[in-house]
Amino acid sequence: MARRSVHRSAKTGRFVPKSTVARWPGKTTTEQVGSGTSNHRPVYRSAATGRFVTPGHGKGNPSGTIRQWV
Template sequence: MASVNRSAKSGRFVSKATVARWPGKTTTERVGSGTKNSTTVHRSASSGQFVTQSAAGRNPGGTISQRV
């Protein structure tokens, strides 16, 4: 499975160098076959752990929302 890096603030793809500079503002996720994109989940950019929708709303610059 491949992995991609994203900015927590914009959701845009970023390089590995960017992840190294700002690990708390980026997240790395695995992508590939098997993802259905039917459920929205929210993750903390600093820890990678899932967070609630209300927690994501309180910290939009530090969370990633994605469909899995």
């Protein structure tokens, strides 16, 4: 499977179109999916910066972070 970009809402975790990312860049995140992802451990990312954050920060700020499995 080739790698591709997908966009998610930080609040709901649902997939959103690229136009939503342009309107609310701090509330959405873009991820790369495809080969190379094993989906066996959870990690948290800031929706505003895309950087990894601690699990405590991720759980304490669910509308501003994304939980994903890598």
